[in-house]
Amino acid sequence: MSGRPKIFEEEVVIAKAAELFWRKGFEAASTEELLAAMGIGKGSFYLAFKGGKSELFEKVIEGVSRKELHLLNHTLATSQNKVETLKDLFRSIGLAPKERNQKGCFFGQTIAEFSSTDLPFTDLAARHLLQLEKIFYEVISEAQQDGMLSTKEAPALLAAHLITIWNGLGISRRIAPQPNSLSTLIEMQLKVLQ
Amino acid sequence: MSGRPKIFEEEVVIAKAAELFWRKGFEAASTEELLAAMGIGKGSFYLAFKGGKSELFEKVIEGVSRKELHLLNHTLATSQNKVETLKDLFRSIGLAPKERNQKGCFFGQTIAEFSSTDLPFTDLAARHLLQLEKIFYEVISEAQQDGMLSTKEAPALLAAHLITIWNGLGISRRIAPQPNSLSTLIEMQLKVLQ
DNA sequence: CTACTTATGTACCAATCAGTACACAATAGA
DNA sequence: TCTATTGTGTACTGATTGGTACATAAGTAG
Numbered sequence: 001m002s003g004r005p006k007i008f009e010e011e012v013v014i015a016k017a018a019e020l021f022w023r024k025g026f027e028a029a030s031t032e033e034l035l036a037a038m039g040i041g042k043g044s045f046y047l048a049f050k051g052g053k054s055e056l057f058e059k060v061i062e063g064v065s066r067k068e069l070h071l072l073n074h075t076l077a078t079s080q081n082k083v084e085t086l087k088d089l090f091r092s093i094g095l096a097p098k099e100r101n102q103k104g105c106f107f108g109q110t111i112a113e114f115s116s117t118d119l120p121f122t123d124l125a126a127r128h129l130l131q132l133e134k135i136f137y138e139v140i141s142e143a144q145q146d147g148m149l150s151t152k153e154a155p156a157l158l159a160a161h162l163i164t165i166w167n168g169l170g171i172s173r174r175i176a177p178q179p180n181s182l183s184t185l186i187e188m189q190l191k192v193l194q
Numbered sequence: 195m196s197g198r199p200k201i202f203e204e205e206v207v208i209a210k211a212a213e214l215f216w217r218k219g220f221e222a223a224s225t226e227e228l229l230a231a232m233g234i235g236k237g238s239f240y241l242a243f244k245g246g247k248s249e250l251f252e253k254v255i256e257g258v259s260r261k262e263l264h265l266l267n268h269t270l271a272t273s274q275n276k277v278e279t280l281k282d283l284f285r286s287i288g289l290a291p292k293e294r295n296q297k298g299c300f301f302g303q304t305i306a307e308f309s310s311t312d313l314p315f316t317d318l319a320a321r322h323l324l325q326l327e328k329i330f331y332e333v334i335s336e337a338q339q340d341g342m343l344s345t346k347e348a349p350a351l352l353a354a355h356l357i358t359i360w361n362g363l364g365i366s367r368r369i370a371p372q373p374n375s376l377s378t379l380i381e382m383q384l385k386v387l388q
Numbered sequence: 389c390t391a392c393t394t395a396t397g398t399a400c401c402a403a404t405c406a407g408t409a410c411a412c413a414a415t416a417g418a
Numbered sequence: 419t420c421t422a423t424t425g426t427g428t429a430c431t432g433a434t435t436g437g438t439a440c441a442t443a444a445g446t447a448g
Contacts, residue, residue: 002415002416002417002423002424003413003414003415003416003422003423003424003425004413004414004415004423004424004425004426005414005415005424005425006424006425006426007425007426023310024310024311025221025306025307027219027221027222028221028307030404030405030406031405031406031407032404032405032406040426041426041427041428042407042408042426042427042428043410043425043426043427043428044425044426044427046407046408047424047425047426048425052406052407053406053407102309102310103309103310104305104306104309108306108365109306109307111298111365111368111369112219112298112302112303112306112307112364112365112368113219113222113303113306113307115296115297115298115368115369116217116218116296116297117218122368122369126369129365129369153382157378157379157382160366160375160379161379161382161383163362163366164359164362164363164365164366164379164383165358165359165362166362167361167362167364167365167366168357168358168359168360168361168362168363168364168365169358169362170306170361170362170365171302171305171306171323171358171361171362171364172354172357172358172361174305174306174309174316175305175309175316175320175323181354184351185351185354185355185358188347188351188355189355189358196393196394196445196446197392197393197394197395197443197444197445197446198393198394198395198396198443198444198445199394199395199444199445200394200395200396201395201396224434224435224436225435225436225437226434226435226436234396235396235397235398236396236397236398236437236438237395237396237397237398237440238395238396238397240437240438241394241395241396242395246436246437247436247437
């Protein structure tokens with residue numbers, strides 16, 4: 001039944017591969033580099049990931065998505081002021097270290113690399129952004145009903161607007177000379193949530 | 195002095211290469227594909243572009259940038275209402291055909307592909323976005339002074355905000371189910387210019 | 389015509405790509 | 419200990435990568 005034991009956990013090596021994919025993109029990250037980063041050999045890799053590099057990348061997208069959404073959902077669930085928590089999500093961009101900002105948004109990056117092809121990566125990345133938009137929508141919707149938001153704008157439109165800004169900041173943060181300039185911009189952009 | 199005549203014009207083949215680079219990105223576009231698209235052979239190519247694929251890509255960035263900025267500047271120069279012209283630039287995203295929208299923004303795409311490396315491509319692409327931002331700034335600044343804009347927000351902040359939205363729409367347009375949804379979003383986002 | 393200059397097409401190159409084949413190692417159950 | 423099962427490491431593969439070498443073509447100048 002159970003032969004030689006695995007020397008790695010799938011979740012762990014997927015997370016390590018994610019780091020490299022995020023930094024270099026799918027095409028530029030070679031399988032050899034990935035294997036080195038994951039700390040496993042070809043034999044183990046192609047046994048665990050029969051689909052090779054593509055399967056790995058799909059699982060990386062799903063893994064990063066799950067982690068990020070879980071973190072946000074958890075923070076919201078234990079938050080006193082959900083709108084403020086949402087705002088803090090954006091504010092964190094202005095406070096992030098340079099290395100983090102240079103990597104931008106993994107999902108926006110993936111869409112940029114693949115949206116003109118027919119690979120399934122675009123759909124997976126788009127699905128994440130859609131889920132993020134849905135979270136925005138629900139927080140805004142609830143806050144409006146509770147009178148915590150004075151804006152009369154439709155929650156769906158506001159959520160789509162926030163996603164646009166999120167993706168836009170995913171580019172801006174990569175080329176911003178100093179993160180300080182980002183913070184004042186973000187603070188201004190968050191005025192739509194009042 | 196003058197030997198065998200060239201069978202191509204540099205500007206023309208650069209424009210043809212731009213189409214492929216824009217659709218597939220730098221890494222995914224192979225030199226052979228590029229040569230086929232440009233309609234020239236390796237001999238001619240490496241004589242004209244001693245830096246190879248990299249030099250070609252730099253010239254593509256510069257070429258696309260120059261064209262887009264020139265078009266916008268020309269439209270603005272002959273416009274009665276510059277703010278409205280700016281708005282129309284954004285509105286055109288909602289009206290563009292699917293094939294166009296799937297390509298997104300070439301400069302955002304390039305920044306996404308390279309911002310974690312030290313290649314000069316990021317700087318070239320960032321420079322374009324900065325120039326675009328400057329145009330936004332000047333139109334807003336002038337309109338505010340002429341009383342055509344009631345917003346009291348600082349022109350520099352508004353311009354940075356518009357660039358964020360521009361880059362965000364560069365992602366949204368790639369994954370939008372139908373362009374119709376984009377138009378209502380864009381119209382809402384343009385309310386900052388009133 | 390000859391000499392010179394520049395452009396073109398093709399054959400070729402080493403390096404790298406993602407992926408496979410397979411001998412061998414390590415466990416569990418009998 | 420023997421067998422079955424699963425995992426690992428390495429050698430190898432064919433294809434493709436970006437790029438070079440070079441013979442030849444197509445012009446101009448004398």
